[in-house]
Amino acid sequence: MSMITTATRMYLTRSFKPFTFTPDDGRRKIDLAAVEKPGLYVHIPFCRTLCNFCPYCKVFYDSDLYSRYIDALKTEIDLVSAEISIPKEVSSLYFGGGSPALAADRLGEIIRHLQKYYRITEGIGVELHPQDVNTDTLQKLKAAGVTRISIGIQSFQKHFLDLLGRSVIDIQEMKKVLSSTEFETISMDFIFALPGQKATDLKLDIQRAFDCGANHTAIYPFIDFSFTSTPLKEMRKNEKRHLLD
Numbered sequence: 001m002s003m004i005t006t007a008t009r010m011y012l013t014r015s016f017k018p019f020t021f022t023p024d025d026g027r028r029k030i031d032l033a034a035v036e037k038p039g040l041y042v043h044i045p046f047c048r049t050l051c052n053f054c055p056y057c058k059v060f061y062d063s064d065l066y067s068r069y070i071d072a073l074k075t076e077i078d079l080v081s082a083e084i085s086i087p088k089e090v091s092s093l094y095f096g097g098g099s100p101a102l103a104a105d106r107l108g109e110i111i112r113h114l115q116k117y118y119r120i121t122e123g124i125g126v127e128l129h130p131q132d133v134n135t136d137t138l139q140k141l142k143a144a145g146v147t148r149i150s151i152g153i154q155s156f157q158k159h160f161l162d163l164l165g166r167s168v169i170d171i172q173e174m175k176k177v178l179s180s181t182e183f184e185t186i187s188m189d190f191i192f193a194l195p196g197q198k199a200t201d202l203k204l205d206i207q208r209a210f211d212c213g214a215n216h217t218a219i220y221p222f223i224d225f226s227f228t229s230t231p232l233k234e235m236r237k238n239e240k241r242h243l244l245d
């Protein structure tokens with residue numbers, strides 16, 4: 001382990017103890033009773049297109065694989081929660097991906113299954129790809145009990161979407177669709193520090209997000225994960241910092 005990694009570990013953990021890695025045969029149980037008000041995260045790994053910059057666990061959507069995954073997920077919830085006798089209080093439930101809105105038809109079923117074991121006190125969130133922002137999907141999410149949606153916009157500007165290999169977003173259509181169904185939080189994700197991006201580009205994107213119906217934004221610096229196939233290179237740290245001034 002390098003000196004820098006060791007020093008960072010000591011700084012972050014405030015401890016001289018090295019990390020220890022224990023073998024996991026897949027049967028290790030999370031001691032849920034020991035965690036006060038945890039948050040639940042459910043991963044839905046399906047996407048219609050796979051983006052070359054994306055580090056998350058994902059596969060192409062296939063209807064048969066998708067139904068088998070949701071069935072297996074319910075079994076997994078039973079296994080993980082087997083020792084819970086009275087519903088355990090959890091802060092929130094978040095469906096990430098992948099593009100979990102592709103499972104809109106069965107999210108209600110998964111939520112009801114989780115509610116046998118957990119009492120969710122602070123809302124339910126779902127990530128959406130812009131292609132999934134349509135009235136039918138939003139109404140299904142709302143009916144399932146979703147209170148927060150988070151849309152992966154990345155940028156509203158064609159130039160930066162082209163760099164990421166993503167399609168242009170019809171802002172007026174998105175605004176119309178978002179006004180059709182009410183959620184406590186409508187968040188939009190942006191990737192910043194793309195090649196050639198300036199602070200004014202980011203400001204314009206954030207302004208458009210609020211004009212379009214968002215009441216929250218999340219901004220992620222572009223990371224070139226070494227295991228992805230993106231040809232894009234990260235901006236230097238001082239340039240990134242300058243963008244946020």
Ligand SMILES: C[S@@+](CC[C@H](N)C(=O)[O-])C[C@H]1O[C@@H](n2cnc3c(N)ncnc32)[C@H](O)[C@@H]1O
Pocket residue numbers: 047053054055056096097098099127128129130151152153154189190191220221222223224225
């Ligand atoms: C699972 S994805 C979002 C949901 C949906 N699948 C989509 O693409 O719109 C979560 C977010 O991670 C961010 N992200 C993905 N790859 C990234 C990267 N290489 N660097 C920085 N942020 C990234 C994007 O903002 C993306 O919206």
Ligand code: SF4
Pocket residue numbers: 046047048049050051054055056058097098099129152
């Ligand atoms: S960015 Fe979103 S749509 Fe693209 S591969 Fe990742 S999870 Fe799928």
